[in-house]
Amino acid sequence: MRARYVLPCTCGQRHFVGPAQAGQEIHCRCGATVEVPTMQGLSKLERAPVERPRKRAGRAKWGAVQRLLLAGALVTVIGLGLVGYFYSIRPSPPDLGGLPPYDAWVLWQEYRQGPRGRLDWERHYDEHRSWHRRWMVFAGVVVGMGMLTMVSALMVPRPQPARRARPPGRRARRPPEAASG
Structure with a gap:
């Protein structure tokens, strides 16, 4: 699996980049252009968390x-x-x-x-x-x-799928309040 690195923007947005993007420029949502460092500079960046591939939904293992x-x-x-x-x-x-x-x-x-x-x-x-x-x-x-x-x-009980927890820091959206006149 290729290494991925976290490249921060001035606005606080985090971008995940790989060695293939070294020396290139990427565009942030805020409109800023962020330059990806060279290979040597990439090694100084924080490594991105490794995402494990999800199991295929179509292939259930035998229980x-x-x-x-x-x-x-x-x-x-x-x-x-x-x-x-x-x-x-x-x-x-x-x-x-x-x-x-x-x-x-x-x-x-x-x-x-x-x-x-x-x-x-x-x-x-x-x-x-x-x-x-x-x-x-x-x-x-x-x-x-x-x-x-x-x-x-x-009659053997089947295991229940684990519920996904909401990521920390994410809250439920509140409906916008009506403007007072």
Whole structure:
């Protein structure tokens, strides 16, 4: 950043000048012409206060809210992926319509005599369905946690922008008084 210097006028106005203006003349509001000293003379002047560049209004940095929203969205997407996967591999009951006649008759005889225990294919189907139900509940909990994280992110209070203080020495303008006659 280039150095800036304060060049006073006889009227009290302060002008900010840089090394590129050394040796030139500038005009004050009062009408006076002020000569800018040479480079050597500039170094004897008071340095101007350094103004820090303001942050761009268009680019907001990520805070806790945005991080929580992103984390919640990722967890929700992962949970929805799990739900979709487990839904696609859900067990289906065996198709008994395609049994040969003799096997259908044997199965009918077993059911007709009453339950003496579970058949192997029934036990296998029930175990698979139970396993599938547990994993679907787990995936649903993951989706719920992701959604809860996103909702909680929206409840985080946002920092309030700092109010600008009036510069010292500046007062509020008073309305001009009516001329008395």
